[in-house]
Amino acid sequence: MAVSAYVGIGSNLGDPRINVERAIQQLGGLPKSRLADRSSLFLTAPVEADGDDYVNAVVRIETDLSSQELLDALLSLERSFGRDRPYVNAPRTLDLDLLLYGSQTITMPSLQVPHPRMTQRAFVLIPLLEIDPFIEIPGKGPAHMFIPQLADQTIRKI
Numbered sequence: 001m002a003v004s005a006y007v008g009i010g011s012n013l014g015d016p017r018i019n020v021e022r023a024i025q026q027l028g029g030l031p032k033s034r035l036a037d038r039s040s041l042f043l044t045a046p047v048e049a050d051g052d053d054y055v056n057a058v059v060r061i062e063t064d065l066s067s068q069e070l071l072d073a074l075l076s077l078e079r080s081f082g083r084d085r086p087y088v089n090a091p092r093t094l095d096l097d098l099l100l101y102g103s104q105t106i107t108m109p110s111l112q113v114p115h116p117r118m119t120q121r122a123f124v125l126i127p128l129l130e131i132d133p134f135i136e137i138p139g140k141g142p143a144h145m146f147i148p149q150l151a152d153q154t155i156r157k158i
Helices: 016-027 067-080 122-131 143-150
Strands: 003-011 033-038 042-044 054-063 095-101 106-108 111-113 155-157
Touching: 003 016, 003 067, 003 122, 016 033, 016 054, 016 067, 042 122, 054 122, 067 095, 067 111, 095 111, 095 122, 122 143, 122 155
Parallel strands: none
Antiparallel strands: 003 054, 003 095, 033 054, 042 054, 042 155, 106 111
8 A cells, every 4th residue: 555755855966956856757756656746846055064055845755665665765866866975964966855654653773754854944844835734744743833943944935
């Protein structure tokens, strides 16, 4: 049975807008998965990171992949875009984060769902709420409750 998974997308190297659009297309082609919805693109300043502004989006995928299989597919897609990890929060050609996997809470060495910092990032919550204004974050509550805490983060719809 398919699970609704939400994936955060970001890029600030190369042509970030094209990178994000291409990634959205490729996410829709993952095995045993289909692209169910996508947000608009947003321009955001880096948060705890270096480099130019980011282009960000969120997608909802209906998938029969396990959470680990989906994570592996996301990491493989990042590598295909030339993702390099020279240091924590380095600028990137593509960043894909598994934000939510159904209503599950997952704690593994390689994966934490819900994404541990998603409630602290306007570039995640604003696009997520555009897709589903009433979405609940497992163990935390309605996503919209966290928006007032993010008023100092600059985000602009492209």
